[in-house]
Amino acid sequence: MNHLEEISAIKVSGNGNHRSVMKPLYAENKELEGWGRSNRANSDVAHPTDQHQLQGSIHHTYDRTILARGEGRSYGDASLNGGNITLQMEKFDYVIEFDRERGIFTCEGGMTLKAILETVVPAGWFLPVTPGTQYPTIGGCFACDVHGKNHHVAGSLVKHTHWIELVVANGEIIHCSHDEFSDLFYATAGGMGLTGVINKICFELQPIESAYIAAEYFLCKNLSVVMRLLEAYDHKYPYSVAWMDCVASGDNLGRGQVIFGEHAKKEQLPENLQENPLHLNQQRTIAVPFVPPISFVNPFTTMIFNQTKIFMDRMNPRKRIESHINYFYPLDSVRRWNRLYGPPGFIQYQFVVPNEGGGNAITEILQTALNHGHPSSLAVLKRFGEGQPLLSFPRPGWILAMDIPVRAGLFRMTAEFEKILLEYDGRVYLAKDSCLSPEGFRQMYPEFEGWLNIKEKYDPEWRFNSDQANRLKLREGI
Ligand SMILES: Cc1cc2nc3c(=O)[nH]c(=O)nc-3n(C[C@H](O)[C@H](O)[C@H](O)COP(=O)(O)OP(=O)(O)OC[C@H]3O[C@@H](n4cnc5c(N)ncnc54)[C@H](O)[C@@H]3O)c2cc1C
Incomplete structure (x- = not known):
């Protein structure tokens, strides 16, 4: 074990007989990485177990900055805080209240979606x-x-959240919502952990009749067919997305598979499933046990994978009933699949461009990747509906998310992507970002100044910070 350091010790009152005990919180210095495994940093990692320890750790560590971290599923450097303190939130995993009548769920901030x-x-x-x-x-x-596959009709998470409880820089707990401390509420949604630590959250659920999705799959020969299909029909389905083959070129540039879906009603299920329609299927998983010495992912293996996927899909029925787990989380069936990219890892480049001109911007980006010999190994396209203020990513338009292996020349290519996006008024998603420039960020996020005013109102000394914030020079202002 690396060195353990006590980062705070706080007094906790006893059980009515006025006893108080010191409850120390230790941190271990270790290396953490983003999900793409191309961003890594050493920090003192502590695992607070309750609200007092959270408050104490923020209060007592004034010489270093702090960042909350969940399960490290953001791809780049958003959850890293090199040389400083990381508060790993996995112990905050309790359900506080589940109103089964109204579908309102309150839990601690470290609970995983799987557990929910x-x-x-x-x-x-x-x-x-x-x-x-x-x-x-x-x-x-x-x-x-x-956001999810239903953004075009449902918006992003903040829209469904009633309130959050946030531990802010002075150790105070602030209850914020759309009406109370609403500036802090909206600055925290998309604020990448820089406004405080989310201790509790209350949000609304949607009712379902079954744990299955009625899905429809359409193979499309190129980008314009994919886009036309999504435009024409996505308003009819709550969920829509397209998988894209980024190795295809020429007349097939941007070919893909459009997937529509909706929660299946009980009567849509085959008879054997109707008896217990809400049965939660467990996903069968395999794991990548270690990081192989070389990457398994390159344009050749991607081409083989994509051709096989298209071939297999022609054999499958167009309409399918699938468990929600297979429909929403196909990648989760291979645990630690991020290791397949070998020691250098990969990045995800996800951007949104406005509806107008969006097709041209996406074509230019796909073509630029092919010209560099660096196409995406896995990509998805979809349409966004209305967005939210400040640093929340979604804006009406088209989004493309591309996984790209790290190889020589990658960052020259992403610099070209950035230029194209600025020309078309696009923006990059911070949860996936690892290579945006400070100048590019400021042009893509014009509401940064408003966000910064709120951040500095509650955290004037920048107690909350991250490697991403340093790279984007957020503290330097506009
Ligand atoms: C396979 C895959 C598919 C994905 N698909 C999508 C998608 O469809 N749509 C989408 O929007 N995202 C998607 N993501 C990204 C992922 O959902 C987000 O990055 C998610 O927020 C990560 O949660 P986490 O708990 O792992 O947070 P981390 O990655 O650990 O942290 C992310 C950020 O949240 C902050 N943070 C974490 N916990 C707290 C807390 N308690 N209080 C305050 N700040 C906190 C951190 O400081 C950091 O800035 C996908 C990721 C993967 C790996």
């Missing part, structure tokens, strides 16, 4: 919005203001 689903699905409820993995914590999801 295991509680709510058998009772006929589902998350209002879910990312493509069930492993993140709900606090991490609020800090990124995550």
Whole structure:
């Protein structure tokens, strides 16, 4: 074990007989990484177990900065705080209240989406919005203001959140919502952990009749067909997304598979499933046990994978009933799949561009990647609806998320992506980001100044900080 350091010791009152005990919080110096495994940093990692320790750790560590971390599912450097303190939130995993009548769920900020689903699905409820993995914590999801395949109709997580409880820089706990301390509430949604630590959260669920999704799959020969299909039909389905083959070129540039879906009604299920429609299926998983010495992912293996996927899909029926786990979280079936990219890891480049001109921007980005010999190994496209203020990522338009292996020349290519995005008024998602420039960030996020005023109102000394904030020079202002 690396060195253990006591970062705070706080007095906790006893059980009525006025006894008080010192409750120390220790930190261990260790290396953490983002999900892409290309950003790493050493920090003193502490695992607070309760609200007092959270408050104490913030109060007593005035010489270093602090950052909360959930399950490290953000891809780049957003959850890293090199040389400083990381508060790992996995002990904050309790359900506080589950109103089964109204579908309102209150829990601690470190609870994972998987644990929430295991509680709510058998009772006929589902998350209002879910990312493509069930492993993140709900606090991490609020800090990124995550979106799901239903963004075009449901918006992002903040829209469904009633309130959060935030431990701020002076150790105080602030209850904030759309009406109370609303500046802090909105600055925290998408604020990437820089406004405080989310201790508790209360949000609404959506009712479901079954734990299954009625899905429809369409193979499309190029980007314009994919986009036309999504434009024409996505308003008819709560969930829509397209998988994209980024190795395809020429007339097939941007070919892909559009997937629509909705929560299946009981009568849509095959008879054998109708008896217990809310049964929570366990996902069968395999794991990548170690980081292989070389990457398994390159344009050649990607081409083989994509061709096989398209071939297999032609054999499958267009309409399918799938468990919600297979529909929403296919990647979770391979635990630690991020190791397949070998020692250098990978990045995810996710951006949104406005509807107008969006097709041209996406074509230019796909073509630029092909010109560099650096196409995405896995990509998804979808349409966003209305956005939220400040640093929340979604804006109406098209979003593309591309996983790209780290190889020589990658950052020259992402610099070109950035130029294209600035031309088309696009922006990059901070939860995935690892290479945006400070200047690019300021142009893409014009509400940064408003956010900064709120951040500095509650945290004038920048007690909360991250490697991403340093890279983007957030403290230097506009
Ligand atoms: C396979 C995969 C698919 C994904 N699909 C989507 C998707 O469809 N849509 C989408 O929006 N995102 C998606 N993501 C990104 C992921 O959902 C978000 O990055 C999520 O927020 C990560 O949660 P986490 O608990 O792992 O947080 P971390 O990665 O540990 O931290 C992320 C940020 O949240 C902050 N944070 C964490 N916990 C707290 C807390 N308690 N209080 C305050 N701040 C906190 C951290 O400081 C950091 O800035 C995907 C990620 C993966 C790996």
